[in-house]
Amino acid sequence: PQVNFRGTQVSVIPLDAGPEIIFAAAVPKDIWSLSGRGTSCPTATKQVVRVTWTGGVRLPNRDELGEAQRTLYKVSLTSADGSRSE
Template identity: 40%
Template sequence: MHCASVLPATDPGELRTVLLIGDFGNVSEDPPVAVEVIGHLHSIDGTLDFRGATVAVTPLEDGPSLILAEVVEDWTLVGNLGPRRTRGSLCPSENIVQAIRVTWAGGVTLANGKEPGDTERDLYKIIVEAGDGSQRTVTPAALADLGDGDNNHMLCLDTKDRPISVSFPAGVLTDPNDDLNPETSVIVSKSN
């Protein structure tokens, strides 16, 4: 490994993915299959040591998929903290009552290199649960955390119903290698 970086995902709550750069074998004959943390690697707050953690490597030819979705308690602050050049756009302040951060396995854009917009916002499907236990599918009222070139989107919701899962259809977003995303979904967790 020559370099490890969390850039450009540096908004609050985004320091979760690491880009490793180096000579990791030949893609066709000897592709990397897993990454293991062999030394002490502590979380920012010092409560976790990731030594011994292992994760499978996404094959280079595979497109990006959702790897994390979480309710963000401080969603009104996201985009207001951190260096200006790396901050993503904010959720609108009107009619938004909660937000979900989704993290993709790799930076994502449209095939033309532009950021997703309202068309792609409508493709995100979120299953939410009301207080009476009934479930329904909603789309975000707005899509935020755009314009910063990272692998996170903020799904701005106009409902207080509890988010259960997030899904996105295949063939819409690309990673830096121009691979299209597969159909993907992830369970929503509550942020720390």
């Protein structure tokens, strides 16, 4: 069957707003090294968090993000006592 989206509408995120993380979840350690999409985990990895961006973020050539983009992430953890670590 042929699908036609003519006349349909969808809300779009304004470009100046930029993407936002809409979902983040810890990834179980037993699947960190499974082959597939994404990059391998560095050997000193303590936790993996999978994130989903609004609008789906890809490189300009439509490839998925890779190691260069992974190194741009910074994660801060706040403990119950209020102390923070990165």
